[in-house]
Amino acid sequence: METVSQSAGATDAPEVRPCPECGTEVTAHASYVTWCAACDWNVDPGAPDPERGRLAKVRRRLAARYGEQLAEEIGRDGSGTGRVGPGGSTVLAFGLALLVHGVTAGLFLAAVVLIIGGWHTGIQPVLGVVLLVAVAVLMPRPGRAPSGPVVLYRADAPELFGLIDEVGAAVGTTGVHAVVVDASPNAWVSAYGYRGRRVMCLGLGLWEILTPQERVALLGHELGHFANGDIRSSFLMNGALRSLAEWHAVLVPVHRGTLMDWFMHAVTFLPRWTVYGLIRLLDGLTLRASQRAEYLADTGAARAGSGGAAVTLLDRLLVATAVEAHLRRESMAVARAGGGPGGREVREAAERELWERLAARIVSVPESEYERLRRVSARRGHSVDDTHPPTHLRRRCLASADPQPALVVCDGPRAQAVAAELAPARAEMARQVIRDHAG
Numbered sequence: 001m002e003t004v005s006q007s008a009g010a011t012d013a014p015e016v017r018p019c020p021e022c023g024t025e026v027t028a029h030a031s032y033v034t035w036c037a038a039c040d041w042n043v044d045p046g047a048p049d050p051e052r053g054r055l056a057k058v059r060r061r062l063a064a065r066y067g068e069q070l071a072e073e074i075g076r077d078g079s080g081t082g083r084v085g086p087g088g089s090t091v092l093a094f095g096l097a098l099l100v101h102g103v104t105a106g107l108f109l110a111a112v113v114l115i116i117g118g119w120h121t122g123i124q125p126v127l128g129v130v131l132l133v134a135v136a137v138l139m140p141r142p143g144r145a146p147s148g149p150v151v152l153y154r155a156d157a158p159e160l161f162g163l164i165d166e167v168g169a170a171v172g173t174t175g176v177h178a179v180v181v182d183a184s185p186n187a188w189v190s191a192y193g194y195r196g197r198r199v200m201c202l203g204l205g206l207w208e209i210l211t212p213q214e215r216v217a218l219l220g221h222e223l224g225h226f227a228n229g230d231i232r233s234s235f236l237m238n239g240a241l242r243s244l245a246e247w248h249a250v251l252v253p254v255h256r257g258t259l260m261d262w263f264m265h266a267v268t269f270l271p272r273w274t275v276y277g278l279i280r281l282l283d284g285l286t287l288r289a290s291q292r293a294e295y296l297a298d299t300g301a302a303r304a305g306s307g308g309a310a311v312t313l314l315d316r317l318l319v320a321t322a323v324e325a326h327l328r329r330e331s332m333a334v335a336r337a338g339g340g341p342g343g344r345e346v347r348e349a350a351e352r353e354l355w356e357r358l359a360a361r362i363v364s365v366p367e368s369e370y371e372r373l374r375r376v377s378a379r380r381g382h383s384v385d386d387t388h389p390p391t392h393l394r395r396r397c398l399a400s401a402d403p404q405p406a407l408v409v410c411d412g413p414r415a416q417a418v419a420a421e422l423a424p425a426r427a428e429m430a431r432q433v434i435r436d437h438a439g
Helices: 054-077 088-117 123-138 158-171 212-228 235-251 259-267 269-305 307-317 320-337 343-363 367-380 391-400 412-438
Strands: 015-018 025-028 150-152 178-182 187-192 197-203
Touching: 054 269, 054 391, 088 123, 088 235, 088 269, 123 235, 150 412, 158 178, 158 212, 158 269, 158 412, 178 412, 187 212, 197 212, 212 269, 212 307, 235 269, 259 269, 269 307, 269 391, 307 367, 307 391, 320 343, 320 412, 343 412, 367 391
Parallel strands: 178 197
Antiparallel strands: 015 025, 150 178, 187 197
16 A cells, blocks of 8 residues: 655645646645545556455455444444344354364364374385374464564563553453564564463554554553454364365465476366365354454453544554654664764664654554545545454444543553553664664
8 A cells, every 4th residue: 555655755845736637726745645636536546556465365354344334324323333242154254164174173083093004014004204294383372472683571661561551441441461572563462371360462553553542442442352352263163264264275286387287287176175165154154253352452442442442443553654764764774874983872763763753754644544535445445454353444334433532541651651661662762773773
C-alpha cells in the first residue's frame, strides 16, 4: 500500500492547486501523495498489493466476507458482539481437528509397530523412524517460553505490568506473565507452556507512535483476545491447522519440468487436494467465530482506552509500512556515514534519537494522508493478516458506536514511569535496528 513520504527530510510546506479531474482545490504536501477528496483522483497511485498464495487469498476473501456480515450486524442492532456458546460449526470444527490429530496418533502407532515388530527386517525400523520424525513435526505442542531480544517479567517493570493488570481487569481478564519487546510495528498475545502462561509482545515500531491512551487501547485489544477467546487459537484447533499446513507444504509439488516432478505431482494429487479441502473446510467453520473475536477485542480497546483512542489506534495500523521504511532509512543513513569521520558519533546519536525521530515523523502525517489511507484501505481490503476483518470495517464499527470514556487512564506521571521501565529495551532495540543495516 502506498503510505507516507519516501523522504523524511523533505520540506513539506503545503500548497493549494486545482484537481486535474474535477477542479476542486486540493492541498499538496511535498512529502505525501497529492489527491482529491471530492473525486478520489490519485487516491491510490501505487501498485496493487502483491498476490499471495492460494490459501492466503482464499482466507482473505473469506475474512472480508465474514467481516462485512458481522459489521452489518453490529451496525444494525448491536448483535454479533456478545459471547456466544459453541454452535454446530464449532462442534464440527473440533471434530475435524480431532480427526487430524487422530491421523498423527495413527502414524505414531504405526511407527512403533514398524520399529518393534519389524526389527528383524532392517527396513521397517527405518520407515518407523521416518514416521516418528513426521509425528514430531505434526504433533500439537504448547507454545514455547518467551524469547527475543528483550523479555520483561513483573520484577523488571512493575509499572508496565500494573498497567497491563488494570487494563485486563477492565476487559474482564487477568494480565500476562511476560512481555517480549522487539522493534516491529506490531503487538500480539499468546500462551506458552503446559500451564498456559500468558505472554504479550510489544513492538516498539507501533508502541512509540501511539499516545498514552492509544497504548491503553492497544493493551485492551490484545488482552481482549484472552477475555473473549478465539477458536482458532485454542490448543486443539491451532495444532490441527498447523499440522494441515505442514502436510500441505510437503505435498505441494516443485515444478521443474522433469519426469520425476510429473510423477510426484500425480502421486501427491489426491492427498494434496484432500489436505487443501480440509484446510478450506476448517477455515469456513472457524473464521466467522475468529472474526467475532476480533470485533470483541476492538470493543475491549474502546472500553479500556476510550472509543476515540481505539479508532485512532486503527489509523496507526495503516502507517505500519511507513514505520518500517523510516527505520530502514535511519539505519541505512548510519551505514553510509559509518565509514567516514565521526562514524561512531553518528551511530550513537542515531541510536539515542531513533524512537523520538520515528514518533515525530508519524505525528507530522497530516489528516488528509490518513483519510487517503483509509480510502485505500477500503478499496484494497487492508487487514492486519489473512484472518482479520478488513481494517476499515473495524474502524467503522468503532467510530459509529456511542462515545465511550476510558476505564483506564495513563496520565503523564504514569506514562513517564512506564517509559522509564522500557528505556533499556528502547536502547537495545535502537542498537539492533541500526546494527541490522549499519553493520
